Amino acid sequence: MTDQTINQQKPVQGEKRMFMTGNEVIAYAALAAGAEMMCGYPITPQNEIMHYWTRLAPKYERRFLQTEDELSAGFSTLGGVLAGRRAFTATAGPGNVLMQEPLSMAEMMRIPIVLIVQQRGGPSTATVIYSQQEVTLTCYGGNGEGARIVYSPSNHQELYDYTLKAFNTAWTYRFPTFILGDGYQAKMRESLTIYDPAVRGVQMVPTEPIIGGPGAPGTEREAVHLRNTFNTEEELYEIITAMMGEYDRIAPSIVEHEAIQTDDAEILILSHGVVSRATAAAVRELREAGIKVGSFRPITLRPFPVEALRNALKPVKKMLIVESAQGQLAKLCKEAIYGETTPIEYIFKPGVGVTAEEVVAKVKAMA
């Protein structure tokens, strides 16, 4: 960092209208959030997050480490968080599979890591640009109960807003927090307003060292001993029960959704992420044609907005679930509305995008 001039100013000042790619948005949002460290391993379609971060970060004394793989990226990010840094990593597809190991440690040890996932096709290496097939993995990956928070933004403004928010959610509740984007959002250019969170009255939750903090261990304070291994089944049972109890208690203050014209909707379209743009457009068109249709979009996939969805379902006669996967969102929805008998139809397009026209045609056939 010798020949770099350190800029003492905030990387994002005031408010600014910008036209940029989703990956660039995330790099700026992380900077504006005061993220201090990123570790990463190249994988399409998230590469440019690292590219922008490595260009911008040194100017503001932020750290970057390119690791040997995603295991190392995840675990060294955890090290950074343990040491008290607002730290994050980003990945996709097969990288997200490897990331589940560090993320399961984060769940168990309540380490507030932020992970950006830009979904690509799966399983395996598959395709490099777009999909919504990492929903199950991102919500429930790891050998545990899914003690994590997953935001699914649908446009660039939300990518910015929710990346800022993810750091605060993680550090407030101490559960690992994900931004689940996709390659379309990552690569596409779009207008948005970037802003210094302070000018919008958003306070960044302060971070603190979880390990290696001030004071001499043993004399001035207790030494910190963190573990993820336990001696007895009963001990683990107690820890998980308490953890999931806490998760359920905080869920109502975390869940978010967007409902469009659901008040009198007889047909309800469910989708998330970028696909919601197609469903929103479809709702506009179908309403013009006099069809009573609305759309519901979970913004948090985990925890899932169960109550809101059940409420939205009241006037509904039929549901349509639309996703770029073979039923991963559908599983979450069906679990949430267990006991309801509303008939459900589907548009499942694993690994490919969905257009408003397809949704319109399907709803017309259903109406």
Place this chain on the structure above:
Amino acid sequence: MSECMEVTATTLLEPKMPRSWRRASKPHKFCPGCGHGDVLKALGTAIDDLGIQDRVVFGCDIGCSLLAWDFFECDTVQAHHGRTTPVITGIKRARPDRICIAYMGDGGGYAIGAQHLVNAATRNERITVILANNTNYAMTGGQMAPTTLPGQKTETCPYGRDIEAMGNPTLGPEMVAAITKENAYVARGTMANMRQLTTMLKKALQNQIDGRGFSFVEALASCPTNWRMNAKSTWDFVEKEMPNYFKVGELKVPAPKEG
């Protein structure tokens, strides 16, 4: 009973421990005769001698090393199998003023976490990696490890390690010495020579304190439980058999710091 005898009894019951050891977690959890205890004694002494207890962040792996999760009166994190190196790397990069130690077994360092060891060494991370080589996967019940000696029997090579099929035992310090720069410290010590092992660990930590480079010490360590050996054969194996293959000594010593 005379007062004098009582004093003797107390002295016998409380063996001298390094100051950095955490008394509340002693006696430690390793099997009787386990090498981990000795390696951590050498490490405790090194930490005491250098006066760095307040600044140490200790990381232990999965394997019998995890039993050290509350071993020191130092901030400690127990990581996943093989992943202690990246966790400690992250902590060091986030807080360069801490003295960060990754402690692991041969399975953790040379098999599942080999990529992390190689790359941390190549990047010359300013951390200290200490690896206990007991020629087997001890915690899981004595399977073959990268370091199992030719012909040595384990649960997964019950007829002895066949080097035709399974290759030669990993020479960790030799590998690390080959891929690191001059400012790295690399050595192989043994529990059979505690004074030398302590000196090596001190040098390895000093190298980090000086901010010069990666430090790596492998320590030959016993596992009487999985070797299924009595005290005498255990000691013979550590003292005579292991060093035949794993040469004890320093492989890379940075030139004395100028000024």
